[in-house]
Amino acid sequence: MVPFILRRLVQLIPTFLLATLVAFVIIQLAPGDFLSQLKENPRATAVQIQQLTTLYGLDRPGWQQYFQWLFNLLRGDLGLSFQYNQPVLQLIKGPALNSLILVGISVVISFAVAIPVGVYGALRPYSFGDRFSSFLAYFGLGIPSFFFALLAIYALLVTQQTTGWDMPIGGKTSGSLPADISAGRHAWDIFVHALVPSIILVLRSISSDSRVIRGQMLETMGQDYIRTARAKGLGDRQVTYKHALKIALLPIIASIGGFLPALIGGAGFVEVVFSWPGLTPMLLSAFFNNDLYVLMSTLAVSTLLYIIGNLLSDLLLAAVDPRIRYT
Amino acid sequence: MTTTPTPARPAEPRARSQSQWSVVRRQFVRNPLARFGMVILGLLYLTALLAGFLGPYGITEYSTSDRISWAPPTHIHIRDAQGQLRSPFIYGVKRVVNNETFRDEYVENKDVVCPINFLTSRETASYRFLGFIPSTFKLFGVGEGCKIYLWGSDNLGRDQFSRIMYGSQISLTIGILATVISVVLGLVFGGIAGYFGGLPDSLIMRFVEVLSAIPGLFLLITLRALFPINANPLLVFYIVVILLGVIGWGGLARVVRGQLLSARELDYVQAAQALGASDTRVVARHMLPNTATFIIISLSIAIPGYILEESGLSFIGIGIVEPYASWGSLLKLAQDGGFESLTGRPWVLIPGIFIFLAVLGWQFVGDGLRDAFDPRRRS
Numbered sequence: 001m002v003p004f005i006l007r008r009l010v011q012l013i014p015t016f017l018l019a020t021l022v023a024f025v026i027i028q029l030a031p032g033d034f035l036s037q038l039k040e041n042p043r044a045t046a047v048q049i050q051q052l053t054t055l056y057g058l059d060r061p062g063w064q065q066y067f068q069w070l071f072n073l074l075r076g077d078l079g080l081s082f083q084y085n086q087p088v089l090q091l092i093k094g095p096a097l098n099s100l101i102l103v104g105i106s107v108v109i110s111f112a113v114a115i116p117v118g119v120y121g122a123l124r125p126y127s128f129g130d131r132f133s134s135f136l137a138y139f140g141l142g143i144p145s146f147f148f149a150l151l152a153i154y155a156l157l158v159t160q161q162t163t164g165w166d167m168p169i170g171g172k173t174s175g176s177l178p179a180d181i182s183a184g185r186h187a188w189d190i191f192v193h194a195l196v197p198s199i200i201l202v203l204r205s206i207s208s209d210s211r212v213i214r215g216q217m218l219e220t221m222g223q224d225y226i227r228t229a230r231a232k233g234l235g236d237r238q239v240t241y242k243h244a245l246k247i248a249l250l251p252i253i254a255s256i257g258g259f260l261p262a263l264i265g266g267a268g269f270v271e272v273v274f275s276w277p278g279l280t281p282m283l284l285s286a287f288f289n290n291d292l293y294v295l296m297s298t299l300a301v302s303t304l305l306y307i308i309g310n311l312l313s314d315l316l317l318a319a320v321d322p323r324i325r326y327t
Numbered sequence: 328m329t330t331t332p333t334p335a336r337p338a339e340p341r342a343r344s345q346s347q348w349s350v351v352r353r354q355f356v357r358n359p360l361a362r363f364g365m366v367i368l369g370l371l372y373l374t375a376l377l378a379g380f381l382g383p384y385g386i387t388e389y390s391t392s393d394r395i396s397w398a399p400p401t402h403i404h405i406r407d408a409q410g411q412l413r414s415p416f417i418y419g420v421k422r423v424v425n426n427e428t429f430r431d432e433y434v435e436n437k438d439v440v441c442p443i444n445f446l447t448s449r450e451t452a453s454y455r456f457l458g459f460i461p462s463t464f465k466l467f468g469v470g471e472g473c474k475i476y477l478w479g480s481d482n483l484g485r486d487q488f489s490r491i492m493y494g495s496q497i498s499l500t501i502g503i504l505a506t507v508i509s510v511v512l513g514l515v516f517g518g519i520a521g522y523f524g525g526l527p528d529s530l531i532m533r534f535v536e537v538l539s540a541i542p543g544l545f546l547l548i549t550l551r552a553l554f555p556i557n558a559n560p561l562l563v564f565y566i567v568v569i570l571l572g573v574i575g576w577g578g579l580a581r582v583v584r585g586q587l588l589s590a591r592e593l594d595y596v597q598a599a600q601a602l603g604a605s606d607t608r609v610v611a612r613h614m615l616p617n618t619a620t621f622i623i624i625s626l627s628i629a630i631p632g633y634i635l636e637e638s639g640l641s642f643i644g645i646g647i648v649e650p651y652a653s654w655g656s657l658l659k660l661a662q663d664g665g666f667e668s669l670t671g672r673p674w675v676l677i678p679g680i681f682i683f684l685a686v687l688g689w690q691f692v693g694d695g696l697r698d699a700f701d702p703r704r705r706s
Contacts, residue, residue, distance in 0.1 A: 018537045023549070030553045142687035144635055146642050147679030150661050154669045154676065161670065169666055268544045269639050273662060280544065284643060287548050288556065295549050302542045 008314055012307045020073070023299040024066050027292050052080075073300060079293035083286065088297045092282065096301070098172060099278035101190065102267050105198040110205045114252075117206070118213025119245060122221060125214075133210065140207030146269035149200050153273070156196070168193050170275045197274045201267055209252055216248035250321055256313040354699035361695020367688035371681070375495040379454030382489030383468045383475055387650040388451075389484045390474075395420065397672050398433050398480040408437065416442040419473045430671070441473030479674040481660055490652045491678055497653040499685065501568055502634040506626055508572025513579030514622070518610045520580065521587025532584070535577040546574055547636075551645050560648050567646050571633050579625055586618050620700045627693035631686040638682045654678040654685075 039049060053059050060068075072079065078088035121130040156169050168174055172193050173186075181189075220226065221244050229239045268280035275281070279298060286294035345353075355361050374381060403415050419439030425432045447468045456462040469475045477488040520531040538546075550570050558566070587610070590596060599609045638655030640646030642662065647653040657678035661669060669675070 014533065015536055015540055018533060019540050022537055022541070026549055026553065138687060138690060142631070142690055143683050144638055144642075144655075144679065144686070146639060146662075147658060147676070147682060150658070150669065150676055150679065153666055154673060157666065157670045269642065272643050280643075283545060283548055284645075287552050287645065290552070292552075295552060299541060299545055299549055302545055303540050306540045306542065 004318070005311070005315065008311050012311065016304065016307055017070075019303040020070055020300050021066065023296050023303070024069060027296045028062060030292065069296075073297070078297035078301075081286070081291050081294050083289045083291040083294070088293050091294065092279070092298055092301065095277055095279045095282040098276060099267055099271070099280075101194055102198050102201060102271070102276065102278065105191070105194055106202040106205070106267075109198060110202045110209060113202075114206045114209035115213060115245075115249070117210040118248075119217055119240065121210065121214035122217030122248075123240065125218060130214075137207040137211055140203040143203075144269070145200055145204065146273050148203065149197070149270050149273040152196055152200055167196070169196070172277055194276070197267075197270045197276055201270045212251060213248055216251060217244060220244045220248045246320065250317065253316050253320055254313055256309065256316060351696075351699045355695050358695045358698060360691045361699075364688045364691025364695065367684055368692060371495060371685055371688065372499060374492055375499050376457060378492040378496055379462070380456060380464060381466050382486065382492040383449075383465050384486040384489040385454065386490055386493040386652060387485065388489070394484040395422075395433065395474060395476075395480055396431070396482050396484050398474070398476050398484070399672070400479045400674055401474070401476045402435065403443065407440075414442060416440055417469060417473055417475055439472055441469040441475075443467055443469055443475065478677050479672065481657075481675075487657070487674065487677065490657055491654065491681060494652040494654050494657050494678065495681065497564065497647055497651055498634060498638060498655070498682070501564075501571070501637045501653070502630045502685075502689075504568045505571035505575065505633040505637070506629045508569065509575040509629065510579060510622060510626060512572065512576035514583055514615060516576065517580035517583025518587060518615060521584035522591060522606065522610050522614065524588070524591075528584070531580065535580055538574060538577045543574060543636075544639075547571075547640060548645060550574070551640075557648075560651050563646075563648050564651060567637060567640060571636055575629065575633070579622075579629075582621065582625075583615075583618055586621065587614050590614050590617055624693065624697045624700060627689060627696050631689035631693070634682065634685050634689070654682045658682070 058065065069079070076089060078092070080086070081088050081091050084091055117133050121133055124130055153169055156167055159165055160167065160169075170193075173189050174193070221240075226239060226244055229243050234243075267276075267278055270276070271278040271280045272284070279302070283295065283298055285291075286298075398420065401417050401420075403417055405412060405415050407413055407416075417440075418435040418437055419441065420433040421436040422431050423434055424430070445467050447465055448463045449465055449468055450463055453461060453463045456464070467475070474480075474486070476486050478491065479487050481487055481490070516531050516535075520528040547570055550573075551566070554563075554566050591614070596609060596613060599613050604613070637646055637653060638658070641653045641655030642659050644659060647656045649656075655678075658676070661675040661679075664672070664675070
């Protein structure tokens with residue numbers, strides 16, 4: 001097990017290096033460097049700029065700068081945000097965590113809904129429920145998340161105005177709560193705020209995953225070993241869930257790795273609409289203020305997350321599928 | 328590997344042989360969802376083609392003297408004050424301040440009556456019919472003194488209906504252009520990787536892996552940072568197209584490579600090589616046509632994805648910029664007003680319906696094509 005993980009890690013190093021290199025080159029191509037904004041700031045002195053230039057090695061050739069940045073990155077020093085004048089690591093910690101809250105809730109909802117829907121569709125193909133869910137799946141895949149988010153906000157606002165229902169819209173916490181509330185109450189507050197954006201976020205993955213699971217289940221249910229299991233006299237429930245579903249879920253498990261970064265990246269539009277303080281709004285503000293270190297580091301960190309996610313799904317796959325060996 | 332030729336059966340007098348394409352066409356037409364998708368897409372692309380004719384106003388047209396911001400959709404009447412039926416007409420609007428909310432509101436001014444003229448000409452709003460015939464003909468319009476806002480107006484008092492019509496041109500073309508770019512890149516790089524193998528193969532595939540390792544939206548934002556934020560609007564359009572195409576070719580390249588790797592060992596490829604065909608010729612003329620089916624399907628599946636991405640980018644303000652409009656940038660207005668404004672002017676949500684319809688239409692068509700090409704799914 002441990003050698004397997006180690007070997008996978010070693011294989012991932014080139015991808016990570018190349019990805020950071022791409023991020024670095026893109027930023028290098030951008031007009032101006034990390035200090036061009038600071039240089040226009042009248043309060044910044046020439047000495048300060050000189051210090052920062054040497055600190056970040058901006059007076060050295062590009063490849064040396066890259067290795068310096070990479071070295072700093074590995075030590076956890078992601079550079080300085082000029083917009084907020086604080087270390088990038090401090091800056092992106094909060095938003096990254098917020099994005100992960102949305103992603104976490106979404107993943108749970110996605111599996112909780114997509115698996116039963118997919119299995120139901122496979123067990124009763126072309127029934128009314130199956131047709132209805134595939135109709136909904138088309139709907140979920142076709143509607144842009146930000147448009148759906150706006151529609152949801154509109155519906156919520158109208159319900160609020162007519163019934164006075166106190167469902168929070170937008171933001172992460174309600175400002176009206178007193179400061180000395182218990183941790184549990186605080187977590188509940190965040191959860192309530194995150195619920196609607198997560199549901200909207202998850203609509204796409206439910207739509208596609210339930211279709212994939214349905215197709216896989218249909219295919220597995222026709223296999224010989226399922227007939228063998230039935231011939232042995234196993235109950236329907238056991239055949240479906242223990243024998244068929246386990247294999248049908250493999251592609252979904254393999255895609256869990258893509259879940260981490262895709263949902264953080266894909267959470268983007270929903271975060272913007274609901275003014276959820278996640279990574280995308282921060283990145284956009286960095287973009288509009290030319291805050292280059294923030295852009296570059298977010299890119300690097302989310303790539304790292306993707307790679308970790310891939311490793312995770314490899315491990316999960318190996319754990320679930322007996323045909324995959326650790327060696 | 329050799330295949331035994333199927334023995335020629337004596338042809339029935341009436342039976343006509345079917346080519347692959349006619350089989351596919353028949354299967355496609357028999358699929359109700361695919362037909363439905365084709366109808367939606369047909370209507371939408373027709374809209375884009377006739378945008379200047381359908382929209383009563385130009386894309387940037389607004390009045391500097393009496394600006395009617397956020398006007399609600401104009402009510403079209405067919406009964407006059409006496410209750411008599413007559414041809415459709417609208418009333419003029421006047422601005423009143425709501426004493427409770429202190430917001431401007433527009434009410435109908437029953438003194439001003441403007442009949443709706445069909446197939447009318449407006450000299451001030453000339454456009455090019457079908458893109459090349461100069462014309463001033465509009466499907467409908469109203470005389471001076473009135474403004475017809477079928478779907479309301481925006482903050483500058485521009486007609487949202489006209490802007491959606493023009494927006495369809497950009498939203499629908501970007502999807503296709505970006506797909507073409509990514510397919511070309513995917514074919515070229517996938518072709519090189521699959522045919523030559525070795526070092527070019529591992530380099531390209533590594534790069535594809537890296538491209539897919541960086542979250543798409545973040546990569547787009549970062550790449551967009553390469554270009555000035557307030558570049559020329561037309562340049563921004565091309566930047567968006569190219570960025571979308573450039574980051575999207577990885578998946579296709581991977582599959583093309585896989586197909587070519589297996590095709591490389593086949594007899595007809597070796598025969599072509601033995602005849603002295605150049606590498607380019609072997610790949611382009613003999614191997615890539617084999618992947619045509621796959622490319623057509625992935626085209627129709629990629630286009631809605633790009634339409635969604637473009638509208639998303641424009642929605643968050645890094646895509647299409649003024650004076651041009653796409654459905655995404657029109658929907659941005661809904662977001663910019665803040666939550667509370669939505670209940671006051673829900674018609675700003677209309678552009679989203681168009682994005683939804685376009686994506687849905689392409690999905691139906693894409694699924695229909697996939698089923699039609701797949702012999703196992705034929706009915």
